[in-house]
Amino acid sequence: xxxxxxxxxxxxxxxxxxxxxxxxxxxxxxxxxxxxxxxxxxxxxxxxxxxxxxxxxxxxxxxxxxxxxxxxxxxxxxxxxxxxxxxxxxxxxxxxxxxxxxxxxxxxxxxxxxxxxxxxxxxxxxxxxxxxxxxxxxxxxxxxxxxxxxxxxxxxxxxxxxxxxxxxxxxxxxxxxxxxxxxxxxxxxxxxxxxxxxxxxxxxxxxxxxxxxxxxxxxxxxxxxxxxxxxxxxxxxxxxxxxxxxxxxxxxxxxxxxxxxxxxxxxxx
Numbered sequence: 001x002x003x004x005x006x007x008x009x010x011x012x013x014x015x016x017x018x019x020x021x022x023x024x025x026x027x028x029x030x031x032x033x034x035x036x037x038x039x040x041x042x043x044x045x046x047x048x049x050x051x052x053x054x055x056x057x058x059x060x061x062x063x064x065x066x067x068x069x070x071x072x073x074x075x076x077x078x079x080x081x082x083x084x085x086x087x088x089x090x091x092x093x094x095x096x097x098x099x100x101x102x103x104x105x106x107x108x109x110x111x112x113x114x115x116x117x118x119x120x121x122x123x124x125x126x127x128x129x130x131x132x133x134x135x136x137x138x139x140x141x142x143x144x145x146x147x148x149x150x151x152x153x154x155x156x157x158x159x160x161x162x163x164x165x166x167x168x169x170x171x172x173x174x175x176x177x178x179x180x181x182x183x184x185x186x187x188x189x190x191x192x193x194x195x196x197x198x199x200x201x202x203x204x205x206x207x208x209x210x211x212x213x214x215x216x217x218x219x220x221x222x223x224x225x226x227x228x229x230x231x232x233x234x235x236x237x238x239x240x241x242x243x244x245x246x247x248x249x250x251x252x253x254x255x256x257x258x259x260x261x262x263x264x265x266x267x268x269x
Contacts, residue, residue: 189243
């Protein structure tokens with residue numbers, strides 16, 4: 001007599017694919033090793049060309065361009081001239097190797113996902129990576145120059161600006177993270193709608209509150225100047241609208257999918 005409890009569900013795509021816990025740990029270790037190797041390989045290449053010092057020069061270019069003539073950045077710690085470029089090298093290596101790292105994460109979790117989930121997760125991973133890089137690029141090429149120009153315009157003539165390289169690195173990392181996460185707003189909106197936490201109508205009703213929230217977050221994260229706060233809050237609001245539009249299109253497509261399937265099956269002889 002067949003045991004009904006042990007029989008796999010014919011509707012379950014993952015039936016019979018379970019692996020022992022030890023194999024999961026070995027798989028996780030292999031994926032982590034490959035990710036570390038990818039980051040290390042990029043770090044070796046960047047250490048040769050252009051080199052850690054040139055990476056910092058590139059990162060500091062928006063600030064140096066607005067310093068008074070003859071002014072330079074300083075290092076207040078003995079090891080800062082070594083540690084700060086090394087931190088930038090590791091940061092740049094991780095960001096350039098991020099596609100490989102995300103692929104390893106995807107390859108680890110993909111066997112435990114259903115086909116419908118796989119179709120949704122992979123585009124989200126790719127789009128979130130692109131949007132994060134877009135936020136970092138926006139902060140570097142658009143925001144930094146305007147912020148530093150305004151700060152130097154307010155500086156008294158009796159003060160000689162000589163920013164510390166370690167403090168500047170902390171500022172840059174904070175801004176990169178803030179703008180990178182800000183550009184993830186459409187992805188967050190899409191995911192919340194997809195898993196049923198909120199509806200598109202609720203998001204539209206929450207629009208006014210989100211605008212206030214965006215300006216509050218921008219005031220807390222960014223420096224106390226109008227330029228950087230507007231540069232963070234306005235894109236956040238626009239990306240929120242893009243997320244609502246994308247979520248409504250996605251829901252409409254899902255609602256029309258059964259009708260298309262029925263029409264295609266009816267057309268078959």
